[in-house]
Amino acid sequence: MHLFPPVPAHVHIVLTHLPDSDPTRGQVVEADGQxxxxxxxxxxxxxxxxxxxxxxxxxxxxAEYHAPNGEVWFGAMTWGGVVEGANPSLIAHGxxxxxxxxxxxxxxxxxxxxxxxxxxxIGLENYYPYFSGxxxxxxxxxxxxxxxxxxxSIITFEDTTAGKTFYNLIRSHYPQATTGFRWPPEDQSIxxxxxxxxxxxxxxxxxxxNGINAELRPEEIDLWGYWYGSSERPDVRxxxxxTVDSMGTAYWRFNDTYNxxxxxxxxxxxxxxxKWEFGGVVLRTTGxxxxxxxxxxxxxxVLLPIDCDDFGCARVTPPFRGAxxxxxxxxxTLQGRDVDMLFLPKGVRPGDVLEVGDTVSFSGHVGPPLDxxxxxxxxxxxxxxxxxxxxxxKIGWIYDPTFDFTADEPGKWTVDVWVEHDRPYxxxxxxxxxxxxxxxxxxxxxxxxxxxxxxxxxxxxxxxxAGFLNWEAPNTANRIQPITIAGIAPLxxxxxxxxxxxxxxxxxxxxxxxxxxxxxxLIYNPITLHNTFSMLSLTAHxxxxxxxxxxxxxSLLAVGSGEPxxxxxxxxxxxxxxxxxxxETRSTVYLPVILRLH
Numbered sequence: 001m002h003l004f005p006p007v008p009a010h011v012h013i014v015l016t017h018l019p020d021s022d023p024t025r026g027q028v029v030e031a032d033g034q035x036x037x038x039x040x041x042x043x044x045x046x047x048x049x050x051x052x053x054x055x056x057x058x059x060x061x062x063a064e065y066h067a068p069n070g071e072v073w074f075g076a077m078t079w080g081g082v083v084e085g086a087n088p089s090l091i092a093h094g095x096x097x098x099x100x101x102x103x104x105x106x107x108x109x110x111x112x113x114x115x116x117x118x119x120x121x122i123g124l125e126n127y128y129p130y131f132s133g134x135x136x137x138x139x140x141x142x143x144x145x146x147x148x149x150x151x152x153s154i155i156t157f158e159d160t161t162a163g164k165t166f167y168n169l170i171r172s173h174y175p176q177a178t179t180g181f182r183w184p185p186e187d188q189s190i191x192x193x194x195x196x197x198x199x200x201x202x203x204x205x206x207x208x209x210n211g212i213n214a215e216l217r218p219e220e221i222d223l224w225g226y227w228y229g230s231s232e233r234p235d236v237r238x239x240x241x242x243t244v245d246s247m248g249t250a251y252w253r254f255n256d257t258y259n260x261x262x263x264x265x266x267x268x269x270x271x272x273x274x275k276w277e278f279g280g281v282v283l284r285t286t287g288x289x290x291x292x293x294x295x296x297x298x299x300x301x302v303l304l305p306i307d308c309d310d311f312g313c314a315r316v317t318p319p320f321r322g323a324x325x326x327x328x329x330x331x332x333t334l335q336g337r338d339v340d341m342l343f344l345p346k347g348v349r350p351g352d353v354l355e356v357g358d359t360v361s362f363s364g365h366v367g368p369p370l371d372x373x374x375x376x377x378x379x380x381x382x383x384x385x386x387x388x389x390x391x392x393x394k395i396g397w398i399y400d401p402t403f404d405f406t407a408d409e410p411g412k413w414t415v416d417v418w419v420e421h422d423r424p425y426x427x428x429x430x431x432x433x434x435x436x437x438x439x440x441x442x443x444x445x446x447x448x449x450x451x452x453x454x455x456x457x458x459x460x461x462x463x464x465x466a467g468f469l470n471w472e473a474p475n476t477a478n479r480i481q482p483i484t485i486a487g488i489a490p491l492x493x494x495x496x497x498x499x500x501x502x503x504x505x506x507x508x509x510x511x512x513x514x515x516x517x518x519x520x521x522l523i524y525n526p527i528t529l530h531n532t533f534s535m536l537s538l539t540a541h542x543x544x545x546x547x548x549x550x551x552x553x554x555s556l557l558a559v560g561s562g563e564p565x566x567x568x569x570x571x572x573x574x575x576x577x578x579x580x581x582x583x584e585t586r587s588t589v590y591l592p593v594i595l596r597l598h
Contacts, residue, residue, distance in 0.1 A: 006039030009065035038353035054085035082280025092297035094128030148314020155227035155279035203245035265537035265549035298395035341438030351499030351555035369396030381411030442506035458581030459567035492561035
């Protein structure tokens with residue numbers, strides 16, 4: 001867990017698990033602890049809770065920090081989801097195509113480019129891709145007849161039982177439904193339902209025994225059919241819903257500001273931004289022999305450059321350049337290299353500052369979100385190796401608590417990450433032989449994090465100053481300026497390592513050699529970096545003018561003959577937060593001159 005701004009807050013976590021969605025069987029696990037001085041928190045080795053059975057879960061997190069000046073900082077998050085069983089009878093899906101108005105849906109292809117669709121298949125929004133693991137490229141190019149600048153989240157299900165038990169279940173309850181389903185088709189009768197079932201896009205809805213709206217008579221509900229849907233960009237929560245198929249406002253355009261969360265520019269998503277689209281199906285009944293069914297889903301979204309790319313405009317395709325079907329091209333091109341797979345670190349991230357005694361925890365998301373193999377090697381400053389190779393779960397999440405260990409050495413640690421999809425891509429049955437590997441964005445496979453003693457002095461920085469950048473007023477030409485990170489290293493320092501990190505991407509990593517007096521500097525130039533990393537915004541958070549919005553962390557580690565020291569500059573938009581030591585006074589010592597007379 002990472003806190004922004006980075007402060008040693010008290011963290012409280014509550015996990016509530018409801019097996020079979022039954023509150024009377026609820027399991028509650030709580031964890032408390034203190035983040036370190038750089039805002040990193042991970043519960044101690046061995047603290048884990050395995051979700052033992054299908055159902056639903058909820059997580060509540062709060063962090064509270066009392067600053068020396070008396071200010072109180074507080075943050076909280078809540079989210080939930082579905083726990084799928086080992087052998088589910090349902091498969092969670094999105095939907096094929098767009099939200100077009102038509103009665104015919106059995107001719108809509110699973111994979112497509114918006115520009116290739118006939119006019120009658122053009123809607124306003126693209127639905128979540130049908131298959132878990134697929135990729136949706138969004139497009140904000142103006143004045144295109146096929147659109148592509150928005151997405152509508154929706155989760156449906158496929159019944160895999162031989163007798164189609166769960167299709168029959170919703171058929172029997174549909175006459176009592178008061179909400180219907182989302183188009184197409186527009187026909188809301190049982191005939192329309194049959195069209196949805198025929199293409200394995202069964203809708204989820206809630207009914208009561210007497211057909212009265214469930215909001216009026218919740219005690220009479222006899223069928224619970226609903227879905228969880230969320231869209232998550234690294235460090236920005238885009239959309240989160242728990243709803244039914246007919247939900248009409250589950251869409252957004254890519255210039256949305258997502259309630260002006262920190263890190264979000266006023267013009268919304270940037271070309272190259274990536275989101276993980278998660279979903280979960282809940283289908284259950286009450287009474288004797290109740291039904292309890294759960295299924296999970298995830299797909300990947302990426303925003304295309306203006307005017308699209310060589311593979312077209314808005315589109316939905318399989319990963320791995322098609323895996324035997326429509327070739328959508330690489331996820332994106334970064335630093336001159338095509339990216340077909342990637343890994344988003346969520347435990348120890350690039351440039352994190354830990355203290356000796358903290359728990360090193362490796363976790364994260366594979367993109368595209370599939371059960372790909374993740375190889376990781378974490379190496380300590382003295383060369384001690386911790387290695388693991390395992391597969392992510394079916395929606396690309398990986399975490400093995402038995403791989404957690406204690407950071408026991410100060411200095412620079414390295415993390416080598418390699419992901420490869422070496423299993424069949426289920427919709428086509430093909431095991432990809434190429435375009436199926438990747439690593440952390442911005443690296444060729446390795447990133448760093450830094451460890452210091454809990455009581456070690458901080459590395460001294462002399463610039464920038466904490467607070468808001470003293471730049472020209474909005475709409476001033478050349479407003480965005482390079483930011484100099486400068487400081488004075490202690491005597492005996494021979495190397496300063498640094499990492500620039502934003503959105504799970506390493507935008508800079510290297511070393512600085514201080515001069516003989518210990519002075520050093522590093523230039524953070526947003527304009528130069530934006531030319532390589534298009535997802536780094538040059539639009540302000542506060543308005544549509546030139547400025548900064550991203551949450552960027554610049555971490556430094558000084559090593560040499562003395563104990564390692566760190567400093568951190570965190571930019572949240574144009575506000576600077578510093579973790580730095582005081583300027584040390586160095587006295588000049590004059591040796592006496594001794595004259596020897598002969």
